[in-house]
Amino acid sequence: MKKMPLKKLFHIDREDYKSEYEKRFNDDDTVHLDIEISGNAAFLCQTKEMFSSIISIERTNTKIVKMCSKLPKKALIQYRTRCLTDEIILTNNIERVHSTRKEINEILADLSKKDRKKRFVGLVKKYVTLSQNEEIPLQTSRDIRRIYDDIFYDEISSSNPNNLPDGNIFRKCGVDVYSETQNIIHSGIHPESEIISTMDKSLDFLANADCDILIRIAVFHYLFGYIHPFYDGNGRTDRFISSYLLSKELNSLIGYHISYTIKENINKYYNAFDTCNHPLNKGDLTPFAEMFLNLVDISMKQLYDEIKNKLDKFNFYCNLCPKLPNANHKDIIKLYSVLIQASLFSENGISHKELEIGFKVSYSSVRNKLSYIPDELLIKNTRERHAYYMLDLDKVDIMFSK
Numbered sequence: 230m231k232k233m234p235l236k237k238l239f240h241i242d243r244e245d246y247k248s249e250y251e252k253r254f255n256d257d258d259t260v261h262l263d264i265e266i267s268g269n270a271a272f273l274c275q276t277k278e279m280f281s282s283i284i285s286i287e288r289t290n291t292k293i294v295k296m297c298s299k300l301p302k303k304a305l306i307q308y309r310t311r312c313l314t315d316e317i318i319l320t321n322n323i324e325r326v327h328s329t330r331k332e333i334n335e336i337l338a339d340l341s342k343k344d345r346k347k348r349f350v351g352l353v354k355k356y357v358t359l360s361q362n363e364e365i366p367l368q369t370s371r372d373i374r375r376i377y378d379d380i381f382y383d384e385i386s387s388s389n390p391n392n393l394p395d396g397n398i399f400r401k402c403g404v405d406v407y408s409e410t411q412n413i414i415h416s417g418i419h420p421e422s423e424i425i426s427t428m429d430k431s432l433d434f435l436a437n438a439d440c441d442i443l444i445r446i447a448v449f450h451y452l453f454g455y456i457h458p459f460y461d462g463n464g465r466t467d468r469f470i471s472s473y474l475l476s477k478e479l480n481s482l483i484g485y486h487i488s489y490t491i492k493e494n495i496n497k498y499y500n501a502f503d504t505c506n507h508p509l510n511k512g513d514l515t516p517f518a519e520m521f522l523n524l525v526d527i528s529m530k531q532l533y534d535e536i537k538n539k540l541d542k543f544n545f546y547c548n549l550c551p552k553l554p555n556a557n558h559k560d561i562i563k564l565y566s567v568l569i570q571a572s573l574f575s576e577n578g579i580s581h582k583e584l585e586i587g588f589k590v591s592y593s594s595v596r597n598k599l600s601y602i603p604d605e606l607l608i609k610n611t612r613e614r615h616a617y618y619m620l621d622l623d624k625v626d627i628m629f630s631k
Contacts, residue, residue: 230506231278231384231519236510250511262448264430266455266505269512272450275440276515283443284524288527290479296536297480300574303567303587304543307575308536310337312485313356314576316472317349319488323495324464336575338613348388351380355469359476359484367435367470370428373458374398380469381462392461396421399428401460406457415506417457419591424458431456435474447521448514454502475525482532483525490528493618498524539573546573546622549629555601560588564598568607577610578617 232253239246253259253274262271297305314333321328328349336353355376358365366372374394395401399421406415418424419465431452435445453467468488476484491498501520504510550556550565567587571579579587584595597608599618606624610617 232233232274232276232515234504234510234516235513236504236507239509245254249511253513253515254511260428261570264427264434266512266514267508267510269510270514270588271514273440273444273518274513274515275444277518277521278364278519280441282519283441285526286443286479286522286529289533290483293480293482293529293533293536296533296540297482299540300536300543301570304392304570304574308539309360309482309485309577311398311574311576312482313337313353313360316485316488317352317356319492320465320468321349321352323468323488323492326465334612336355347474348384351382351384352465352469354478355380356485358471359473361456362481366474367474368432370398370432370458372423373428373466373470376470377459377466384460388464389461389588392459394459396424400423404457404460411471414503415455415457417463418455422454424444427452427456428458442474442478443525444518445523446478447518447525449474450521451502451505451514451517455506470513479529480532482536483529486528486532487525490524490531494524494527506526543570543573546620546625549625552629553625554603554606560598561601563588564602568602568618569622571617572619572622575617575619576620577612578608581616581618584618 231387233241235253236244238249254270254272256274258275260273260275262273264271302306313331314337317333318328318330322604332349333353336347336350337357340354340357365376377394382393399418400419401421403419404417405413406417408414418427429469431449434452435449437445450467450471453470454463459466468491472484472487476482497520501517505514505517510516537630547566548568550562550569553565556562556565564584567579567584581592581595584598585592588595588596588598602620606621606628608619608621612620
């Protein structure tokens with residue numbers, strides 16, 4: 230039976246509340262952290278629900294890896310870019326920061342640009358590293374500050390320098406978290422010496438191999454939010470770190486999907502923070518860890534279903550290729566297949582240049598091949614003076630429904 234949060238139990242039966250707290254706190258399997266939460270020693274019960282989520286996550290991960298191996302390499306690259314764009318828009322949206330696909334795609338189109346003061350450049354560049362197996366140190370508070378600087382420093386120094394960290398590593402003054410109705414729902418740790426001490430202890434717990442890594446990721450996500458080390462950008466930095474850690478342990482695509490699931494379950498996400506922050510919960514981080522692992526489980530299953538659906542559609546439409554107009558040559562059948570792939574997996578389509586490289590032909594030869602695709606089936610997008618193509622699958626459906 231799932232453990233009731235202590236905060237809730239307090240209002241039901243105060244005697245049971247006291248004995249249940251003692252039981253949980255002193256259990257042999259309880260994990261104790263050298264950290265205080267709202268004046269109480271932090272601890273964690275390793276529950277059946279947590280391990281059930283972990284088993285499910287690992288099973289789904291195996292299925293995702295197998296499914297991805299069936300995708301064309303280019304399709305996987307296209308899909309990863311599309312998911313990355315979604316993740317950045319959604320992690321911004323959770324913080325009520327508006328961003329558009331156009332903004333993100335323009336940054337992705339030329340990652341070599343030096344204009345780091347432009348909105349979201351640091352955030353996009355950092356998320357790109359998740360698919361590059363880059364190692365990001367997470368051992369000390371200074372490592373956290375480096376991540377923050379990579380993502381936000383140039384952008385904030387340009388747009389709102391008063392929100393830059395003003396301490397040795399983190400913020401020097403206090404900071405409050407407000408609800409949508411502008412009520413204070415949490416106050417971050419202060420002074421800075423306490424922020425640094427608690428962050429270093431949180432990182433020590435993250436490195437503690439005695440506890441399952443997925444549980445440690447869940448707990449660290451909570452602790453970072455509780456500490457709230459910066460004036461601005463805490464939520465997005467926290468979610469990036471979780472995305473990085475999850476992408477190391479699981480298929481890296483999960484790093485581009487977790488904000489979608491958090492956004493879908495935003496009330497559950499914030500309620501778990503509020504529950505564990507409350508003094509009556511006595512430092513028990515179990516409710517948050519259970520919630521977070523459940524969201525990772527949901528996110529993995531959503532990811533698997535989405536990839537499977539796209540792969541099924543890809544195979545279905547590719548089987549139709551020989552029956553499409555002018556498909557009397559293997560190059561045109563291949564072109565149809567590439568355009569179908571672009572429709573299902575890419576953000577904007579496949580560029581003229583990519584078609585030249587893929588078919589190993591000249592610009593004019595690509596134009597000639599594209600002329601065999603009827604205008605009503607070919608979707609052409611123009612971005613930054615470059616043409617991108619995909620097949621109109623809705624029109625294909627209509628064609629074969631007659």
